[in-house]
Amino acid sequence: MESMLHITTLHYLVLGAALFLLGVIGVLTRRNVVIVLMSIELILNAVNLNLVAFSHYWQAAPAKLGGGPGSMHGQIFSIFVITDAAAEAAVGLGILIAFFRNKETINIDEVNLLKW
């Protein structure tokens, strides 16, 4: 077990970056609006992961610099991000429903009213 890989903060950051990339690919390549919105949720989750990983990293830092075992800034901010994601998902889906009522399609390729 001596060669067990230590899981440093970098591993969490790379995982967050991978999720972020998956979300970005989803947003840029899919035609279905619902899946685009879900990819946005993936992106927000990746950001949250970064925040919480860094909050954990700072807990070992000296208190003078803002660290110490009581520093929960990252976790609190990630709670705000989750709240924000909920609000944005609600409004986004509301827009989707309003749009679907007008045009009967959920492909964003057909949302090109400027080209009439």
Add this chain to the structure above:
Amino acid sequence: MHEFLQYIESYLTSDKTPGAAGNWVWELIYILLVFVGLSVSVICMNWLERKILAHMQVRLGPMRVGPHGLLQPIADALKLLLKEDIIPAEADALIFWIAPFAVVLAAFTVFVVVPFGPTHAITDMNIGILFMLGVSSLSVLGIVMAGWASNSHYPLIGALRSSAQMVSYEIAMGLAVVSAVLMTSLNESGTGTLSMIGIVQAQLAQGEWFIFKFFPLGLIAFFIFAIAMVAETNRAPFDLAEAESELTAGFHTEYSGFRWSLFFLAEYSAMIAVSSIAVTLWLGGWLRPFPNWLSGTTWDRMFSLFPGVTFLFLAAMCFYNTVRMPKHPLFRIQTIGLAGFGVVLGLIGLILFIPAVSFRVQDVFWFSAKVAAFMYLYIWYRGTFPRYRFDQLMQIGWKVLLPIGLGVLILTASVALLQPMIWHP
């Protein structure tokens, strides 16, 4: 052999839950015990529901299958297992297959933190109540998937209604839970806790069950939770989404055989789970009645006789009914069966009189007794109240329970802050 007994002894007398002690063997045994206990409870609930509903409606209920219908649930389970497994033609097979498992998983995972005693939980997370609320909100997803995958109107409408109802009443539940957790912070140490075992210990330390604290605030919070939990589990009188006369059984219309029994299992397990939350938060968990007022070893010993006495009482009722059985040769097997059941119950009662056993089992007994009282309440509601219409249901959830919950929360917080100033001016 001696070390084995010592090993067992050391974990029988530990003062931490298996999760906290890190002992995974004991944890596995607890998980198995909880699993088996839940299954047995669901089977008993099936029989009890049919018999109690029947007696409330002045009829007898199942009497044929075993003596007084005691083997009816087993017959039901056999029938469900042997039924043909139908999958609708255009249904989405993957989701159709996953949906019952999702609901059952959510309903069973909740029991990881349920405290049957001070060391009798599988593990004691320090966010116990948050975990329970969260995982029980995952069962909504399973219901939505079940309705969608059936690919027909009635399950879809039933699933949407059912999940809208569950999500609405989760908010009222959360508010009631928060006002109860607030009361845990009134200890001498001044810190509250979200862990289930910590909440019961706070009730022990403060000397009163939270239902009676800050009268009537604890009571109102308890009533809000009691109503919200009935709506959360889609039971009467809030069972529009799955009632037989309204929507042809709602979201589990297209499920037959074993899959339906999974939904059934999940529903009753969810009932037991939310009752456990209510019992832990307001009714003092595993504490016997009056733990502080009537304390002392004589009172302890008297209350520790209760488990054994209960089982002996049940055995006595079995024997009484054995004597009253019709004296016809066709009933001979049933009479012998009932007498045998009475003997088994009596033996369990006698075993529970042994102090060593009674000491360990006592907490579990009081907890189970309180949860059983809640189960009786559930069945009573089903037999008594008419069904709510869906818009009335949503109106109650949002316009009645939510404001009252908020009001109770604010009042509890204010009284908790002002309490030192009122009593020690």
Add this chain to the structure above:
Amino acid sequence: MLIGGILVITRRNPVHSALALIITLLAQAAIYLMLYAPFVAGVQIILYAGGIMVLFLFVIMLVNVDRAMKERQFNAQWMVGIVAATALGGLFMTVYTKGSSLFPERAMPLTLEGDNTQKIATMLYGQYMFSFEIASLLLLVAIIGAVVMAKKRI
């Protein structure tokens, strides 16, 4: 979690994508537990997996997805999207390899688990009180916005 993410962006059926997203969110909650953040994990399960995903599933059911499932799934500009994502990934990799010396290997600090919720509460209602109130205003605005957007006649 990565498998969940890949399934989200590649499935044809949006209900399958939603399921994969639920799995991703639950895995995320487990990673929060590994990072000694149990409160955030609980909040993630309650809000994200139990709330937002139910919202998504509702809307997927309201919107008619059958026609969309039979059409082409990927954009006309999918190659540009993948190139952009690869460039972004390259940027991430450069930053992380250049800065990897900042994250030394050490054992994860053993934080006292009983305090996490309490510390979060202390800071949330102390230092971050203003943000808390603004977040509640934001939620109110979002509720009103969603109701107005989804109404048939304003």
